[in-house]
Each structure stands twice: as structure tokens, then as C-alpha cells.
Amino acid sequence: MIDLQSVINILVQTSYAATPLLLAAVGEIIGERAGIVNIGLEGIMLVSGFASIVFAYMFQSPFIGLVAGVLMGGFIGLLHALITAYLKGDHVISGIGINLFASGFVPYGIEAVWGVRGYFTIPASLKVPRIPGTDLSPIFLVSLILAIGSYWILFKTPYGLILRACGEEPRAAESTGVKIELTQTLASTLTGLFTGLAGAFLAIDWLSSITKNLPAGRGFISLAIVNFANWNPILGIAGSYLFGFFWVLIGWLKLTPLKEVVPLPLMETIPYVATLAVTAGVIGRARPPRFAGRPYRRE
Amino acid sequence: MKASSILGGIDLSKLEDDVIEVVFAVLAGFTISGLLMATGGFDPIKAYVSLFKSAIGDLYGVSTTLSYATPLMLTGLAFAVSVRAGVFNIGAEGQVYMAALGAVIAASLTLPAGLYLIAEFFLGVSLAIMWSSLAGILKSQRGVNEVVSTIMLNWIGFWIVEYARTYVYFDPMEPQRTIKIPEQGRLPLLAPGTELYAGVIISLIITVAVYAVMWHTAIGYEIRATGLNPTAARYGGVKIKKSLLYSFIIAGSLAGLAGVMEVAGRPPHYAITTGLSNLVGLGFDGLAVSLIARNHPLAIIPAAIFVGALTAGSRGMQIESGVPLEMVKAVQGIIIIILAVPGLVRMLREWREKK
Numbered sequence: 001m002i003d004l005q006s007v008i009n010i011l012v013q014t015s016y017a018a019t020p021l022l023l024a025a026v027g028e029i030i031g032e033r034a035g036i037v038n039i040g041l042e043g044i045m046l047v048s049g050f051a052s053i054v055f056a057y058m059f060q061s062p063f064i065g066l067v068a069g070v071l072m073g074g075f076i077g078l079l080h081a082l083i084t085a086y087l088k089g090d091h092v093i094s095g096i097g098i099n100l101f102a103s104g105f106v107p108y109g110i111e112a113v114w115g116v117r118g119y120f121t122i123p124a125s126l127k128v129p130r131i132p133g134t135d136l137s138p139i140f141l142v143s144l145i146l147a148i149g150s151y152w153i154l155f156k157t158p159y160g161l162i163l164r165a166c167g168e169e170p171r172a173a174e175s176t177g178v179k180i181e182l183t184q185t186l187a188s189t190l191t192g193l194f195t196g197l198a199g200a201f202l203a204i205d206w207l208s209s210i211t212k213n214l215p216a217g218r219g220f221i222s223l224a225i226v227n228f229a230n231w232n233p234i235l236g237i238a239g240s241y242l243f244g245f246f247w248v249l250i251g252w253l254k255l256t257p258l259k260e261v262v263p264l265p266l267m268e269t270i271p272y273v274a275t276l277a278v279t280a281g282v283i284g285r286a287r288p289p290r291f292a293g294r295p296y297r298r299e
Numbered sequence: 300m301k302a303s304s305i306l307g308g309i310d311l312s313k314l315e316d317d318v319i320e321v322v323f324a325v326l327a328g329f330t331i332s333g334l335l336m337a338t339g340g341f342d343p344i345k346a347y348v349s350l351f352k353s354a355i356g357d358l359y360g361v362s363t364t365l366s367y368a369t370p371l372m373l374t375g376l377a378f379a380v381s382v383r384a385g386v387f388n389i390g391a392e393g394q395v396y397m398a399a400l401g402a403v404i405a406a407s408l409t410l411p412a413g414l415y416l417i418a419e420f421f422l423g424v425s426l427a428i429m430w431s432s433l434a435g436i437l438k439s440q441r442g443v444n445e446v447v448s449t450i451m452l453n454w455i456g457f458w459i460v461e462y463a464r465t466y467v468y469f470d471p472m473e474p475q476r477t478i479k480i481p482e483q484g485r486l487p488l489l490a491p492g493t494e495l496y497a498g499v500i501i502s503l504i505i506t507v508a509v510y511a512v513m514w515h516t517a518i519g520y521e522i523r524a525t526g527l528n529p530t531a532a533r534y535g536g537v538k539i540k541k542s543l544l545y546s547f548i549i550a551g552s553l554a555g556l557a558g559v560m561e562v563a564g565r566p567p568h569y570a571i572t573t574g575l576s577n578l579v580g581l582g583f584d585g586l587a588v589s590l591i592a593r594n595h596p597l598a599i600i601p602a603a604i605f606v607g608a609l610t611a612g613s614r615g616m617q618i619e620s621g622v623p624l625e626m627v628k629a630v631q632g633i634i635i636i637i638l639a640v641p642g643l644v645r646m647l648r649e650w651r652e653k654k
Contacts, residue, residue: 097636100635101632108335108336108339275451276437276443
């Protein structure tokens, strides 16, 4: 029933579905390892996706679009760090605010820039080109390199040790001369840059369009992957491909006779049910960095 | 995740600072959004004038504002109770969907006329409590982060209710929506020709009741103690898991009430519409309401009216000034980001003294 070609198709599609999840999850792992929790990933993806498509369209260049999306993400990550690291604000509330702002700003922006309601598509010429000779996106490779590189920096270099100390034992870290707030700001900005790339990937690579539902819950699934991966970027790859696969599965199941038995709306629940089931199954052994999400205060 | 920074009770010396902070955040939200509008080529003054004119400019506007505030008080309370217990249960959205489905299921039954309302509330609130407890059980038994689980449950709930709307409870006459709640099962309108239904009275009573439970009963005290300092609460004899689960059940029943009342009370649909369009956002707007109210039950009443006014006025703003109605969400987002910072007033005061 399943021939080689459809297996390859499913693998290629999974690489697309997994890439934004992986980017955002690795970004969030870096942030949380330094103690900064950002549940605004969904909003960052949305605003960055919007920025990337606006700039790609304005300069007729997907490359400039990518840069704009990444920088926009980094900017929001920086803002989140100012509120949480320096002003000691509540991490979750700032994240909720980011998501809410994005859900209002992007529909407004689509209207302001193109004068259309809710939906804008770019021509194929503005899409990020494929890796020559394949159907794969270069960002797919970039996401894997970033994940492996982040693992290496976090766990094999002194910089990683300093960063993790901020999330685990900030008081001890500070006594050895580490600048907690500065390190956290750097980490949070990286969260934003990575998630910004995820948003740009959605908008001007995979989906080549912008709607107010661009991330469709992917930011929150990335948060689940962070837990699943036990704050380890390498396990993040496994988690992202697992969850990405469930997404592809719906598309594939819709083409099989199963659609006569299981109604389409119920099939749509698959990635979310799977996320919940897998997280509930493995979470017992996962332990967050001790100071993740807790504003660091000197008494 | 710690929420201690926003867990102040009513402390009159702090109240003044709280009010100043909220007013400051609201003004900043409008100013920054206004700058964004101007950048996009819109006239922010015109937009805000039409926003407030349609929200509070006449009796019809006021009644629409209050009708939007009705469910938001409840979903706001749902979030506030959770935060007081130290959890970020953002599942009101999905619980509202499930409760609305429960009400429609009740409407599909053949019952004596007097029983419809009771059946709607019973089925709807039960489904919502079930949906909320699921997240509570996953948290207490399996350690699943409630932000993740409730968001997943929101999506799952959305698609289950969409399934029920299109495959099971669709109206053969108008298949884009479910069957209507029968007239005997509807909440009465308070003023004919408006959307203001009796639910607003229920919401107000429930809000005061939740305040009483949270501040004047043992269970409320235990929930708040759990949120303030779980370790101390445990030494003090509070059963942490139990009070967490209670917080999920209370939150679920509040969101459930909102969902049932929205379909049983708001004209003209009395049904669930395409893409759940008459329910989407009720839960998430509750987050904004609760955070603007600093998670205090009594402050939720004005906060819900404020967010209700933004929602009610957004359509008029879109028609008269061309600014998309979603822009009011950007305003709320900015307000919340600013309110995330603790002790803003104190900080500004110290900064001014330094200068």
C-alpha cells in the first residue's frame, strides 16, 4: 500500500513540519537554561513571519525577508529580557502579553501594508530557494546545525556552563563574577532570534503566506518539546521530528480510506492529542532548570 | 513557575499604586497602538473616538459592552483563581467550547420545557469541569506543565466541538450552525432590541461569590496559601494536590458557566456558529481581564467592562476608521506586558528621586 515514493514524501514533509518546532524549541531551551521562560513563542513566530514577508515583498528578496524575521524575533526576545531579567517582571505574564499583542498587531499589519483582510500570499519567486537537486529547504539544515551547535555550546564549553549556572544557581554564579542579567538577556535574545527564524520559515518558505493563524499552536508545541527533551537540544531534534510527524500524518491519513471512518475534524486533533499523550508519558523524569521563570532578586 | 509577584491581597496602601499602574499601562497601551496606527496611515484619534462612541456613546453601546463583559467576568475569574493557586491554567478557551457543546446537547434532548435551562447548565458545566480537571490531573499526577496541557486541550476541544457542530448537532435548515437552544431554554433579555441578557446578573453574583469563597472560606485560604508558598502551605497542613485540583475545578466551572450562557443567552444565534466564531476568544480575553484586574475578583468587574468595551467598540472602529478590529488585542497585549513589571510606580518614584 505504501510505496517508496510516498515514504520519501512523508519524510520530506516531516522535515518541513519539524523545522519550525525545532528552531523554537532549541531557542527556548537556551533561554530556560539561563532561567528565562518565554511562553510568547507563538507570538514571536507570528510577528517575525509578518516582518519577513513584508521585507521579502518590499525588497523582492527572500534573503532580506529572512534577516528581517530573525531580527524581529531577536528584538522581542530582548524586550522580554528587559522586562524579566532587569525589571524582574513575571515571565509568564510577559509571554501572554507578547502573544496577545501579536494576535492583534499582525491582522492590523496585513491590512495596513497590503490593504487586504486577514490573508496575504507571496509569489514563488519570493520563497526561500530549495537546496539544489532536492525538495528540502536550506533552513532544515540550518535548524539541525543550530540544534547540534547549541548542544555543544551549552554542555561542552565554559560559555555554556556560565549560561546554565544562571538558570540553576544564579547566586553561586554571581559570586564567581558572572553577570546574571546580561547573560540572561543574551540567552533570551537568542530564543527570539531562533524563534524569529522559525516564523520566517513558516511565512516565506514553507507556507509562503501570512494569516493571523500562521503558527497554529506550534509555539506551544515547541514548549511541550522543551519539556519532552529534558532541556537538551539533541533530544529536541527527536521531539520535533516526532511531533512534526504527527502533523504530516493528518495530511496523509486524509488521503487514505480511513477518512471514511474518522471524520476530518477529529483527525485534526492528532498532533495535539499526541503532544499531550507523549508529554504525559515521559515527563516524570524531566526536570526544569531550578531558577527557570523565577526573577532573580538580590536580598 | 512562580506567580508570587502578582499575588498581593487587598492591601490598601498598595491599592493606590495598583490603580496608578493600571491606568498608566492602559494609557501606554493606547498611545503605543496609536503610534502604530499612525505609522500604518490610519488616524488614531478618529479610530479611538469611533471605538468609544460605539462602546459607551449611547444606551445600545453600553448594553453591548455589558453583554460582552458578561462571559469575560467568568473567564477572567477562572484565570484569577488559578493564578492565586500558583498555576497558569489558560484552558478557559477550550472549557468554554466544551460547555457550549454541553448546552447544545441538552437542547437536542426531548425534555419538559422547564428542565432545559437546568440541563444546559448541568451538562455544559460538567463537560467544562471535566476538561479542566484533565489538565489538573495531568499536572498533579504526571507533572505536565499546565500551560502546555491546557493549550493542547483548547485545540482538541475546538476540533471536537467543530466535529459535533458539522456532523452531529447541525441544524438541517441552516447547516453552518448547530440546532438552536429552544425558547424555553434561553436566558431572558434584559432590554429588548439589545444583546444584554440576564447572564450579566449571574456573572456579577458569581464574581462576588468567588471573592467570598477565596477570602472568607477555608478552601479559598488553602488555594491562596498553595499559590503564595507551597512549601509553607504543606507544613501548615494544606494538601497541595487537593487545593490545586480544586482550583482547576473552580476554574472549569466558571469557564463552563460562560460557555453555557453565551449560547443560551446571547441573541441572535442561540447556537454554535461556523468555526465556533461566537465562542472563539472568550477564554483568552479572560486572561487579559484577570491580569488587568491584578487577579483580584472584585477588580475583575471593571476590568471585564473595560475589555468588553474594547470588544464592543472594535467593530465600530473598523467600520468608521478602517482600523481592523483585532487592533484592540494589540492594545491589551501592550497593557499586559507593562503590567508584568512589578512595582512600576515605586520604580518610577525612585528613579525620579535619583534625578
